[in-house]
Amino acid sequence: MIETVAYLGPQGTFTHEAALTLFPEPSAELVPYPAIPDVLSAVDRGVADLAVVPVENALEGSVNSTLDWLVHHINVPIIGELIYPIAHCLMVHPAQAKRSKDEFVRILSHPQAIAQCQLHLRKEYPLAEVVYTDSTAQAARLIRDHPGEAWAAIGTRRAAEMNQLYLLQEQIQDHPNNYTRFIAVGKQKKVWPFPASQLKTSVQVTLPSDYPGALYQVLAAFSWRKINLCHIESRPTKTGLGNYFFLIDAEIAEEHVLMQGALAEIEALGCQVRLLGSYPCYQKESLQTTYKSR
Numbered sequence: 518m519i520e521t522v523a524y525l526g527p528q529g530t531f532t533h534e535a536a537l538t539l540f541p542e543p544s545a546e547l548v549p550y551p552a553i554p555d556v557l558s559a560v561d562r563g564v565a566d567l568a569v570v571p572v573e574n575a576l577e578g579s580v581n582s583t584l585d586w587l588v589h590h591i592n593v594p595i596i597g598e599l600i601y602p603i604a605h606c607l608m609v610h611p612a613q614a615k616r617s618k619d620e621f622v623r624i625l626s627h628p629q630a631i632a633q634c635q636l637h638l639r640k641e642y643p644l645a646e647v648v649y650t651d652s653t654a655q656a657a658r659l660i661r662d663h664p665g666e667a668w669a670a671i672g673t674r675r676a677a678e679m680n681q682l683y684l685l686q687e688q689i690q691d692h693p694n695n696y697t698r699f700i701a702v703g704k705q706k707k708v709w710p711f712p713a714s715q716l717k718t719s720v721q722v723t724l725p726s727d728y729p730g731a732l733y734q735v736l737a738a739f740s741w742r743k744i745n746l747c748h749i750e751s752r753p754t755k756t757g758l759g760n761y762f763f764l765i766d767a768e769i770a771e772e773h774v775l776m777q778g779a780l781a782e783i784e785a786l787g788c789q790v791r792l793l794g795s796y797p798c799y800q801k802e803s804l805q806t807t808y809k810s811r
């Protein structure tokens with residue numbers, strides 16, 4: 518059966534590349550959506566079987582719209598994770614390729630991509646106006662559609678090729694170790710044909726309001742069981758100023774007896790615990806040894 522996979526499009530985004538890696542065509546049908554809430558809602562409404570969205574970048578941190586939509590608006594578990602290398606390219610229309618750097622008046626891209634290249638932009642294009650787009654591939658399309666403008670876009674090499682743009686520069690991200698963590702969500706668990714680098718469980722924990730030291734006790738429940746936490750973050754409950762819940766990622770499967778014990782102990786403290794998913798994690802590099810790069 519062909520699975521329908523929603524992703525942040527259009528074609529040529531980093532999310533498209535991540536989705537192709539996790540769900541290769543033709544066994545999956547990849548469907549682009551213009552914004553993260555649309556992607557996640559598609560799977561929640563049953564219009565798509567699965568969805569792929571960015572959740573964290575090594576340079577810029579969490580993607581808040583993913584976290585908030587996942588927690589507040591849908592009820593679909595995380596079923597997999599992919600850590601994908603992010604190499605940003607600067608691309609222009611071929612008609613503009615002979616211009617010198619200081620002639621480019623606009624740099625277009627997704628805010629995350631602009632933020633990941635901000636040192637480069639300040640140094641090389643200090644006078645250019647930055648224009649935010651819904652995705653990096655959207656920026657590439659705008660360049661394609663405006664051949665007469667001295668504009669440049671930041672995005673994937675794939676987007677440059679798809680739109681027949683000229684690559685001015687590659688690897689313009691401010692730090693070489695630029696990775697984004699993508700998650701796949703879906704109502705059915707998925708068995709991938711490649712080995713996972715680890716298993717993770719993500720939980721949302723809301724502390725009782727009148728319990729001094731509650732967070733310390735929550736962390737202790739993991740700590741004395743030697744459960745490694747790889748991510749912890751607070752996000753607003755949206756019920757009032759100062760009201761937060763915690764998102765915790767643990768390097769263990771949900772079914773593991775130690776995790777079951779930790780979750781029961783946290784609930785016994787009076788915390789609300791919601792399981793967001795227990796899933797395998799993959800790295801793009803280690804998948805390349807199993808599958809040919811696409």
Ligand SMILES: O=C(O)C(=O)C[C@]1(C(=O)O)C=C[C@@H](O)C=C1
Pocket residue numbers: 525529530531532533571574580603627629630651652653654697
């Ligand atoms: O615009 C894209 O190409 C995306 O896939 C979005 C996105 C993000 O939101 O983090 C994905 C990976 C990179 O970190 C930059 C942008």
